[in-house]
Amino acid sequence: MPKNKVINVEDAMSHVKSGMSIAVGGFIGQGDPLTLIDCLKTMDVSDLTIYENDGGYGDRGTVELVRQEKVKRIVASHVGTTPEIGNAMNEGRLEVVPTPQGTLAEMMRCGGAGLGGFLTPTGIGTIAEEGKQIVELNGRRFILVEALRVDVALIRAHSGDTWGNLVYRGTSRNFNVVAATCADYVIAEVEDLYTLGELDTNSIHTCGIFVDAVVRSNSGYCVLREEGLDD
């Protein structure tokens, strides 16, 4: 019978050590693993490198770890929804590595799939190609991007079973799927926990093979935006 991976959040998060690289799922609050981030806020760790689409939303998310100066570098596509991250960068307390969203997703996917890297047309002719190898193929130029492997991944799903089979809801699927694949130790927080055999086997988004620890989610959500962002 597949192993029961359900443990308490502190035991799961004890795998996170100073200096580690961490992939975080979620998209400006949609599917952000806030229970795991809340636990990390209480831990004595520093010099973390975060790979995440963004820094969370408003004052919630990994931006809270930046505020506590636990983060050395964040590799993200967009930090406009968390002004504190821009401030920390301008004050020299944080390194931000802007990375195109599709490139970041594919870095995680390739890392999880055992590939060394991939060729993308995204960013040709921009600073995204600086310091990168350019490969010409069939008359088209591509940037060679290395796949990503990290120490730990923090993700969130709506439903999960005790082995770590996961089902996401709506747009909270996002980066959680690929972040789940590219880490040595993957911690999934789930809102609803099921015993083996209860989840529909045709509808599982992340197979338990990728997941090391399952934790009950208790952190609620970020708020949604009511009006359009200013352009």
Place this chain on the structure above:
Amino acid sequence: MTDAKAVIAARAAGELRDGQIINLGIGLPTLIANYVADDIDVVIQTENGAIGVGPRPQHGCEDRDRANAGNQPISLIPGGSYFDSATSFGMIRGGHVDSTFLGTLQVDEEGNIANWIVPGKMLAGMGGAMDLVTGAKIVHIVTEHVAKDGTSKLMKRCTFPLTGAKECDVIITERAVFRRSPDKGFVLAEVARGYTLDDIAACTEMSYTVADDLKLDAFGGEA
């Protein structure tokens, strides 16, 4: 919302063709969905992982797991679906999205777009914009014609770091529509009500030619 933004969104909706798959950027471009003509059916993709984006749910019916890339609550139309970020950007880079509409800080006469960073001042990040301008078949820039300081946003050369090199196909402002052709560069196709050819020349830094079939009083403004 300023009148200029409403004029731009309404005119941009006129670019839509029945059956297209489109992606709308955050802010002004999102408003375009409000102006789609009754006889046009388009399917909206949002890069955070959904296709078939429908109207905003009624107040009280929002769902925290259903939002667009600007974190606004959404509904899905019948036939819509959700997917992960790698799949979403496979759609985008893979040429499965027909058309994208993005705002910008700067756009220039070569079709270069700069909309993600003001060096030393503002870092938003490129989000999905670099992938969208690379992968979408038609790239529309929708923007107010001049910046808040009165300078033209339609420049000879972008000065901020680029989002995409030579990727812009159409520029829509509250004053004019320009279309880029491979041999002629940008061609002024339409001028909005209330503006003359001289007005457009005075507020446009990039060079352009005027279409033989230029339309004056083409959209917007008071007749």
